[in-house]
Amino acid sequence: MDLKDQLKNLFPDHIPEVSENEVDETLDIWLQDAPIICKYEKRKGKPITILEGYTGATEDFKMLAKELKQKLSVGGSYKDDKIIIQGDYRDKIMSILKDKGFNVKRVGG
Template identity: 65%
Template structure:
């Protein structure tokens, strides 16, 4: 109904299809990822470890996490290190992606 009204108001307008979000094909494992909080050199970091898939998939996941949170981070020694304490947000993000997540520590 609203579309019809808008079409009458703007007869020359053509609807455009919105681009769909790209869904990355990251391998989902059965074991849970471990989400930890640590302090290093006086700065807090969130660690994600326990991924058994391909290194490239882990790097893609790290990039998606950093973009989602708007923070810096890196991938070293099969761990994703995110600057700051974002355990809750990281766990929610990973659960939405289909991963099982286990919180380690406080």
């Protein structure tokens, strides 16, 4: 029995309020018709994966960048409407984006 169940037993007439801090885990990100381009480059001898071509809101793309970095446990950044992920993670990124419903196109190598 968790804390919420115990509180329901103690206060059966209480209706819990939904706070603004609780965010729904299923984020609504705008899905586009054109594919997101996933390409591989080497900069200063180190591999990076670049995602570009998203036409939705900038904030949605930033949230997507944060989620990808967390799932892959890697570093990266968002610059000039591009997500830059450190390392060659094209296959993993493409599978994550396809699961979310995006069209992804692999470019290069």
